[in-house]
Amino acid sequence: GENVEQHPSTLSVQEGDSAVIKCTYSDSASNYFPWYKQELGKGPQLIIDIRSNVGEKKDQRIAVTLNKTAKHFSLHITETQPEDSAVYFCAASLYNFNKFYFGSGTKLNVKP
Amino acid sequence: DAMVIQNPRYQVTQFGKPVTLSCSQTLNHNVMYWYQQKSSQAPKLLFHYYDKDFNNEADTPDNFQSRRPNTSFCFLDIRSPGLGDAAMYLCATSISDREYEQYFGPGTRLTVT
Numbered sequence: 349g350e351n352v353e354q355h356p357s358t359l360s361v362q363e364g365d366s367a368v369i370k371c372t373y374s375d376s377a378s379n380y381f382p383w384y385k386q387e388l389g390k391g392p393q394l395i396i397d398i399r400s401n402v403g404e405k406k407d408q409r410i411a412v413t414l415n416k417t418a419k420h421f422s423l424h425i426t427e428t429q430p431e432d433s434a435v436y437f438c439a440a441s442l443y444n445f446n447k448f449y450f451g452s453g454t455k456l457n458v459k460p
Numbered sequence: 461d462a463m464v465i466q467n468p469r470y471q472v473t474q475f476g477k478p479v480t481l482s483c484s485q486t487l488n489h490n491v492m493y494w495y496q497q498k499s500s501q502a503p504k505l506l507f508h509y510y511d512k513d514f515n516n517e518a519d520t521p522d523n524f525q526s527r528r529p530n531t532s533f534c535f536l537d538i539r540s541p542g543l544g545d546a547a548m549y550l551c552a553t554s555i556s557d558r559e560y561e562q563y564f565g566p567g568t569r570l571t572v573t
Contacts, residue, residue, distance in 0.1 A: 380560045391464075391550050391564035392503065399560075437502055446491065446557045450502035 350375040352440050354451025362459050367428050369454045371438035372420040380441040381414060381421045382448070387434045395436075396423070428458045463487070464565035466551050472571045473541050481536040481568045483551030491557055492534040494526060495550040497567070503550055509534060510557050538570075546572045 351374040361367050371381075379400035384392035398405045398412045398421065405412050409428075414421040425432055435455050439448040465484045473479040483492065491510050495503035507516045509528045523545070525537040538545055548569050552562040 382561070384564075389567075389569075391466075391552075391566045393564065394561060397561065441560060446554055446560060446562070447505060447508075448503075448562065450504075452502050453500070 350378055350440055350442060350449040352438060352449045352451045354438050354454060356454060357452065358455045358457070360457045360459065361428050363428060363430060365428055367423075367425045367432070367456055367458075369423045369436055369438070369456070370420060371422070371440075371451050372418075373440040373449070374419065375440070375442060376416075376419065377442050378440040378449075381412070382439050382441075383410075383412060383423050384437045384439065385434045386437065386453075392437060425456075428456075430458050430460050432456060433458045464551055464553055464563050466549075466565040466568050468568060469566065470569045470571070472573060473538075474573055475543065476540045479538050479541055479570070481538075481549050481570070483534045483536070483565055484532050485551075485553045485563075485565075486532070487553055487555075487563060488531060489553035489555050489563070490531070491554045492528060493552040493554075493562065494524075494534070494536050495552065497548040497550055499547075506536070541570070541572045543572050546570055 354371045382397035385395045386392040409426045411424040435453045437453050438451040493508040494506045497503045506520045527535045548567045550567045551565040554562045
């Protein structure tokens with residue numbers, strides 16, 4: 349089955365700096381890669397996603413890049429703010445079946 | 461607002477005492493999922509329904525069961541909770557098994573005493 353690895357497990361940045369979280373996947377058949385933000389005591393919320401026919405996607409301060417050849421994808425957050433502090437999960441989904449394989453999560457701390 | 465609702469938000473049960481968690485959705489989505497999330501870990505899929513078709517993950521213990529009486533509601537039954545079943549239980553929905561985005565509810569925190 350699919351295996352998703354996520355790094356780093358914790359990330360601390362100063363407010364205004366950029367943050368990058370990286371994930372690798374093992375199954376070349378995976379074709380959908382969402383990123384979820386989970387605040388303490390809440391369910392995960394989708395923040396951005398990318399499909400395998402696209403190399404990059406951007407939404408305001410958040411961007412995701414995908415390298416299909418290397419089987420890795422990354423989340424980029426620019427101009428970080430304290431409210432960006434949360435746990436971020438990447439996931440990969442196999443074609444034709446909507447099962448998510450989650451990474452182990454990254455705890456992002458944005459220091460004011 | 462359309463959403464995924466989970467009740468209760470916090471549930472305390474005794475070791476071995478059956479417990480039921482509920483999930484409802486106003487999104488009219490065909491697929492509903494149940495995940496287990498232990499502290500500092502990723503969500504782990506237990507099972508999902510596509511309409512009334514039930515799909516169990518191979519490693520989901522028999523102790524966990526689910527019911528979906530209609531499109532809007534889905535229940536998670538834990539027949540004999542053990543201490544290891546203490547976790548956050550997340551319900552999610554998606555339009556179909558070919559539409560990708562999953563919408564998560566706020567979760568139910570289960571404590572087993």
